[in-house]
Amino acid sequence: xxxxxxxxxxxxxxxxxxxxxxxDVDLDLHKGEIHALLGExxxxxxxxxxxxxxxxxxxxxxxxxxxxxxxxxxxxAAQRRGITLIHQEPISFPDLSVAENLVIGRDAGGPLARVxxxxxxxxxxxxxxxxGIRLDVLQPMRGLSIADQQMVEIARALDxxxxxxxxxxxxxxxxxxxxxxxxxIARRLRNEGRTIVFISHRLEEVRALCDxxxxxxxxxxxxxxxxxxxxxxxxxxxxxxxxxxxxIHKHRARIGDPALEVVGLxxxxxFRDISFAVRRGEILGLAGLVGAGRTDVARAIxxxxxAASGSVRVDGQEVRIGDPSxxxxxxxxFVPEDRATAGxxxxxxxxxxxxxxxxxxxxxxxxxxxxxAQRLARQTVEKLKVRLASLRQPIMELSGxxxxxxxxxxxxxxxxxxxxxxxxxxxxxxxxxxxxxxMIGELAESGKxxxxxxxxxxxxxxxxxxxxxxxxxRLTAELSRADATPExxxxxxxxxxxxxxxxx
Amino acid sequence: MMAGFFNFLLQRREAGILxxxxxxxxxxxxxEPRFIxxxxxxxxxxxxxxxxxxxxxxxxxxxxxxxxLSVGSIMAMSSIVAGMMFRDLPDxxxxxxxxxxxxxxxxLGLFNGLLVVAFRLPSIIVTLGTLSLYRGxxxxxxxxxxxxxxxxxxxxxxxxxxxxxxxIPWIVMIAGLIAVLTHLFLNxxxxxxxxxxxxxxxxxxxxxxxxxxxxxxxxFVISGALAGLAGIFYASRFxxxxxxxxxxxxxxxxxxxxxxxxxxxxxxxxxxxxxxLGVVLLGMVSVALPILGVSGFWQEVLNGAVIVAxxxxxxxxxxxxxxxxxxxxxxx
Numbered sequence: 001x002x003x004x005x006x007x008x009x010x011x012x013x014x015x016x017x018x019x020x021x022x023x024d025v026d027l028d029l030h031k032g033e034i035h036a037l038l039g040e041x042x043x044x045x046x047x048x049x050x051x052x053x054x055x056x057x058x059x060x061x062x063x064x065x066x067x068x069x070x071x072x073x074x075x076x077a078a079q080r081r082g083i084t085l086i087h088q089e090p091i092s093f094p095d096l097s098v099a100e101n102l103v104i105g106r107d108a109g110g111p112l113a114r115v116x117x118x119x120x121x122x123x124x125x126x127x128x129x130x131x132g133i134r135l136d137v138l139q140p141m142r143g144l145s146i147a148d149q150q151m152v153e154i155a156r157a158l159d160x161x162x163x164x165x166x167x168x169x170x171x172x173x174x175x176x177x178x179x180x181x182x183x184x185i186a187r188r189l190r191n192e193g194r195t196i197v198f199i200s201h202r203l204e205e206v207r208a209l210c211d212x213x214x215x216x217x218x219x220x221x222x223x224x225x226x227x228x229x230x231x232x233x234x235x236x237x238x239x240x241x242x243x244x245x246x247x248i249h250k251h252r253a254r255i256g257d258p259a260l261e262v263v264g265l266x267x268x269x270x271f272r273d274i275s276f277a278v279r280r281g282e283i284l285g286l287a288g289l290v291g292a293g294r295t296d297v298a299r300a301i302x303x304x305x306x307a308a309s310g311s312v313r314v315d316g317q318e319v320r321i322g323d324p325s326x327x328x329x330x331x332x333x334f335v336p337e338d339r340a341t342a343g344x345x346x347x348x349x350x351x352x353x354x355x356x357x358x359x360x361x362x363x364x365x366x367x368x369x370x371x372x373a374q375r376l377a378r379q380t381v382e383k384l385k386v387r388l389a390s391l392r393q394p395i396m397e398l399s400g401x402x403x404x405x406x407x408x409x410x411x412x413x414x415x416x417x418x419x420x421x422x423x424x425x426x427x428x429x430x431x432x433x434x435x436x437x438x439m440i441g442e443l444a445e446s447g448k449x450x451x452x453x454x455x456x457x458x459x460x461x462x463x464x465x466x467x468x469x470x471x472x473x474r475l476t477a478e479l480s481r482a483d484a485t486p487e488x489x490x491x492x493x494x495x496x497x498x499x500x501x502x503x504x
Numbered sequence: 505m506m507a508g509f510f511n512f513l514l515q516r517r518e519a520g521i522l523x524x525x526x527x528x529x530x531x532x533x534x535x536e537p538r539f540i541x542x543x544x545x546x547x548x549x550x551x552x553x554x555x556x557x558x559x560x561x562x563x564x565x566x567x568x569x570x571x572x573l574s575v576g577s578i579m580a581m582s583s584i585v586a587g588m589m590f591r592d593l594p595d596x597x598x599x600x601x602x603x604x605x606x607x608x609x610x611x612l613g614l615f616n617g618l619l620v621v622a623f624r625l626p627s628i629i630v631t632l633g634t635l636s637l638y639r640g641x642x643x644x645x646x647x648x649x650x651x652x653x654x655x656x657x658x659x660x661x662x663x664x665x666x667x668x669x670x671x672i673p674w675i676v677m678i679a680g681l682i683a684v685l686t687h688l689f690l691n692x693x694x695x696x697x698x699x700x701x702x703x704x705x706x707x708x709x710x711x712x713x714x715x716x717x718x719x720x721x722x723x724f725v726i727s728g729a730l731a732g733l734a735g736i737f738y739a740s741r742f743x744x745x746x747x748x749x750x751x752x753x754x755x756x757x758x759x760x761x762x763x764x765x766x767x768x769x770x771x772x773x774x775x776x777x778x779x780x781l782g783v784v785l786l787g788m789v790s791v792a793l794p795i796l797g798v799s800g801f802w803q804e805v806l807n808g809a810v811i812v813a814x815x816x817x818x819x820x821x822x823x824x825x826x827x828x829x830x831x832x833x834x835x836x
Contacts, residue, residue: 075711091711093704095772096697104701105713111695111722 003030006164006195007052007083012061014047022047025061025221027214029164034186034196036206036227039216040239040289040455045199048216049166052197053085054078083164084157088172090149094142099124101141102156127155131185147178154185165189166197171205172291183209201289202495203232215239236490255465256280258316259449260332260418262301265310270296271473274310278418278449283440285464285484286453288493293473294453295337298420302334303327315417328357333411335404337422337453343407346396350388351377353395354406358413380409384439401432408439419443422453437463457486471495517766520817521781524810525788532792539795549672550664551787553679554741556780557734558758559765560686561613561727563779566762567690568723569703569771570627574616575731576754577638580747582609582735584642587651587745590660598657606732612638613728617721627724635755642747651745664741675737682730687776699723703771760807761786764814786810 007029014022022044029035037045050056052063054072062069065081072078075085092101099121107115124137133151141149150170157165167186171179186196186209198210206213207227214224215238222238258277265274271293278284286294300307303321312319314330321327327334336343345353354377355362362373377391384405388398395403404424411419421440425433440463444450454460460467467484469477469492477492533540558575565572582605589601612634619630663674690696698719702709709716739745765782767774789810793803 076713079713091705091708093701093708093712093772095704096701100697100701104697105709107694109694111693111718112689113694115692115694115697117692 003033005029006031006065008064009048009052010062010064012048012051012058012063014051014056015059020059020219022051022058022219025216027221027224029195029197030212031163031195032190032193033211034190034198034209036210036213037197037199037216038201038203038206038213038235038239040457043216043239044219045214045216046168047219049085049168049197049199052078052164053083053166055085079160079162082160082162083166084153084160084162085166085168086150086153086157086170088169089146090153092141092149092152095140097138097140098128098135098144098152099137101152102127102137102159106160123159124155127159130158131155133181145178146173147175147182150174150182151185154189158189162194164195164197166199168199169201170198171200171202179205203235204495206235207232233487236487236494239490254447255282256447259314260301260451261313261316262297263311263313265297265300265307265312267296267300267305267307270305271300271307271470274470274475276468276475276478278451280417280447280449281444282466283444283450283452283464285460285467286451286470287455287457287460287467287489288470289495290455291472292470292493294470295422296473297470298334298336298422298451298453301327302332302420304334328414328416331415331417332420333357333414333416333418334420335407335411335422335424337426344395344403347394349392350381350386350395350398350406351391354380354410355413357410361413376413380406380412384409385435401436404436405432412443416448418449418451420451420453423455424452425454425456425459433459457489460484460489461486469493518775518778518781521765521778521785521814524814524817525781525785528785528788528792532788532796536795539792544791544795546671548784548787548791549676550741551791552783553673553675554734554737554754555758555761555787556679556783557682557737558727558731558754559762559779559783560682560776561723561730562758562762563765563767563774563776564686564690564699564723565627565727566759566767566769567703567771567774568699568720569706570620570720570723571631571759571769572613572616572724572727573628573631573755573759574612574634574638575727575734575758576751577635577642578609578612578728578731578751579735579738579754580642580745580751581612581638581645582606582732583738583745583750584646584651584735584747586736587655587739588646590657590739591651591655594655598660601657601660602733602736605735606729609732609735610725610729613724613726613731614721616728617724620724621717621720639752646747648747650747651739653743656739656743656745660736660740661743664737675740679737682733683776683780690776695719695722700772703773706771757786760811764811782814785814 005028009025009027012022012025013020025044025048037049039045047056051058052072054075054077057073063072064070070081072081072083093104096104102124103120121137128135128137131151131154133148135148135151141152144152154165170182174182186198190196198206200206210227212224213227213230213235215222215235217239225234256279259280261277263275266272274297276284286297288294296305299305301312301321303323303326306322312321314332319326319330321330321332324334345356351373355373358376362368362376374391380386381388381391386398386402386405386409388402395406398406408424424440425436440450440452452460452464461484465481467479467489468475469479469489471493472495477488479488529540538544558579562572562575585608586601586605589596589604616627616631616634619625620627665673667673668677690699698714701712701714702716702719706716738750761783762774762779763769763782764785765774765779767779786807789807790803793806798806
């Protein structure tokens, strides 16, 4: 089938700093197809989509449209060429009406040019009717459901006659009925000859909707297949097919009594009925795709956003954790995923960052004793091999890996029973990662119970004694070390459609 | 039908302010019947045009999710420049002074805007700085000397005292005209809509093709120019210009009126009608309190209380609005 090509990518590569997140991607998007981009978190599919939409510029490689090389320095430039990216949470102007959101920024004229309200509103009604949805175009965007906001973005794309519409995980926040509406509209747009790129984790949806699928892994394009006749196992194999690399499970900790027991933890809209136990000396993995609710469970246990129901026991004692200081007192520590906003106090010194969780130690009588604080910080820095110029240096000047070590050190001073590590090695160089794996192993050997949230399967497989898998707010599998393989984890992690109720 | 109209009113922020205006009038009028008289209305009306003119500019700045704290100093600078022209160059037409005042205001506003866009500084910091900077320049330009009443041209002072019709003074009518033009600009001109969009979601604005730099510069220039025009009104109304008095603390009066009028400090929200009502409400309170014999200390306290009360009402109304929208959706 020689389908006419709309856009072709050749040798597209992208580096952020020194990390190459996309390597030599060659991909043709055909006119009139719905093309799925698949891959694990961080595989490069979203980066590729953002390059096509003009949000990122490739480090190398070129994009060609209609046979000519195109440069897309900005989202606006991409829009002018008929490429629209629809974000999962659409961008809009909440205070302006639906109709105005459809046209603003594409209007011509000087600053005092008259706004043709009548024409704008009637055109908006036409577009909304064309999509077959019901929406008052005069109401403000604020208060619209995510689904309706997506529809407004699609309408905007139609009005600017977009030829390529990229939808980045559009169905995640939608109800099944809204998904059905979206699919029928996507099919109609395809039949009009437009190209849809559909990024999703849900294989069922890809099978139901898409014509072709391209799989990314580790920043490379693994392959493109026709969806008809494609086996799910084949897709999964393509998504995870890398060899398990050299991380070796070294630690031989003695597994003791349960340190953290969670029963029936539920937070409506986030997760439901989560029960598990972590023993002293055990490393328990928590796998799942982004949005599966893993971090929400961790935040609930740590008291940042407590669960609505369910119980938590630490060392066999039932505890009520209403905020993080309760958790710290009970011996629970949490190293969050998003260091920059949730982990570090950027402008404060490394020393202050390390000692902030143990005010009782550094200020025995309510006044900070600088010598003690300095001694504690120095211990951490030496033990964890944090590379820095000075303890007085603002922590934000350190590299990501060294920041992470300092935060780990902070929690070690609280002498926790349970440590929850959320993506502890994200954005960290490979060499430092190995050090982290050793450290996590040592922590377990010293009798701490560790809950390790990670999206990197090799990491989980190498380190964990057991692995729990979450999908769409529920626990879907508990795998022993013997049973855990990339396939079994991914099978449990990938949401099955037809499982509509998202913990209402 | 009647109920629908009533509901419509309830959803409008303006209705709340109007209700507060009526409440103040009734309460004060009951305690002191003198308040409900043409004279008082005139006094209220005269208290309004300065604040209203500057408030129109400030409103646009706030809608764009910025703030202009320097308007009082800009007003003083424009007023002193115009006053010195009247004093030192008595042969110039009055219009030259007006043009100079507006021009000086626009230039100082442009400087604010340039600092904000060029260095990506928060406008609250930039204009806090220029609030002092411009005030210092006023003293330097004027040699710290007042422009005395005998130098303010008679036709100019008459504009606050005489009226073309209905006994409404000229400067009130001009301020009213400015409000009408602002309304048309914000609702029917392309740039007006871009101001709302920018303030509603600054991150999305450039992605949607809104040119952030000219819009930002524009609101500061307009704010400065209107503060400059208010400088002329000041000379007209009070008949002198004093570098240490004119416009001192005026930015707070203006911002209070604008915020009471329902303009959101988070940008994207605000109407001319609301701002006009906010200005009138604060003007009424400031006139009513002395009539009631309330002492100066308590006037300050009550002024502040009105502002906080207005914001509380706003918050409550808004939360109820969001809840109603959510309920409607889950019912659907």
